[in-house]
Amino acid sequence: MAKMSAGTFSDFKDLNESIAGYPRKACFEEIAKHFVSSIYSSYAESVVLARLFATVPYGELPVPNRVVVDALTQSKGVKHLLKEETPVLSLVATNGAQLEWNDRRRSKGHVGIPLVSAAFIEAIPMMSRLLKQLGNDLSWIDSNDTSLVTKTVGNLSGVFYVADAKKEVDQKGRKVIAAQDFVAANKVETVFGFGGGYIGQRVFFVTILFLNERLSRAKAEEFAAALSSFKTVSSESIRKGVFA
Numbered sequence: 001m002a003k004m005s006a007g008t009f010s011d012f013k014d015l016n017e018s019i020a021g022y023p024r025k026a027c028f029e030e031i032a033k034h035f036v037s038s039i040y041s042s043y044a045e046s047v048v049l050a051r052l053f054a055t056v057p058y059g060e061l062p063v064p065n066r067v068v069v070d071a072l073t074q075s076k077g078v079k080h081l082l083k084e085e086t087p088v089l090s091l092v093a094t095n096g097a098q099l100e101w102n103d104r105r106r107s108k109g110h111v112g113i114p115l116v117s118a119a120f121i122e123a124i125p126m127m128s129r130l131l132k133q134l135g136n137d138l139s140w141i142d143s144n145d146t147s148l149v150t151k152t153v154g155n156l157s158g159v160f161y162v163a164d165a166k167k168e169v170d171q172k173g174r175k176v177i178a179a180q181d182f183v184a185a186n187k188v189e190t191v192f193g194f195g196g197g198y199i200g201q202r203v204f205f206v207t208i209l210f211l212n213e214r215l216s217r218a219k220a221e222e223f224a225a226a227l228s229s230f231k232t233v234s235s236e237s238i239r240k241g242v243f244a
Helices: 009-020 026-044 063-075 118-121 125-133 146-155 180-185 217-226 227-234
Strands: 047-057 087-096 112-114 159-162 189-198 203-209
Touching: 009 026, 009 217, 009 227, 026 047, 026 087, 026 203, 026 227, 047 118, 063 087, 087 203, 118 125, 125 159, 125 189, 125 203, 159 217, 189 217, 203 227
Parallel strands: none
Antiparallel strands: 047 087, 047 203, 087 112, 159 189, 189 203
16 A cells, blocks of 8 residues: 555556456446455545445336435435436445445445536536536537537546645535545545546546545546456446446
8 A cells, every 4th residue: 555645657557457357258347346446445544435436217216226316416406407318427346444334235424426517517616617527518418419428528537636625615615525524533634536448439447536535636537547458347347337
């Protein structure tokens, strides 16, 4: 184990190469589990929690996930916007310092975020920044143009970055990381994420890391650039769906 801040590009590439050897015939969920657990075990001195999310059409969600999404959209008054094809940014794999963080089925509040509208996502500071930093604006969410959505998702890249999880706010003065009890209890300093889409697929994924140390944007971008193997290894399995 080591501190991520002390890692070099060569160290990150070594981790990437070890992940690249995972069987490509495995299902997407299993590859995702291996990916986040490899990151966590390699940098457990820094990583409090590592999670990977991927978009899944609402109609293809496991039943327990649908129940959670139904309750969320009902409580927010947007259930009428939820369609079978609505992308839901769903928790696929998780690994962290607490036992309950090592099973996605035990997650209580982050099972899935439905991309029902740009306005709905704008109301969630972390999701809003994440999608904007990985892409551009959020107008594609409201588009009924399937080709535009597919193109946008396929081009999502970049790094989501929050230097100071305790203090950083968005343009509306809201804490970007709203779960300040989680931040305080686990001494979370920097949060960053990276991901991408698949050509010709309406699926994108994002890995989010919550760190107990301050990490520069340059180092976060270096790590993200080195960890390219997940997309390569999972490109075949994604055609069969996200969940096992």
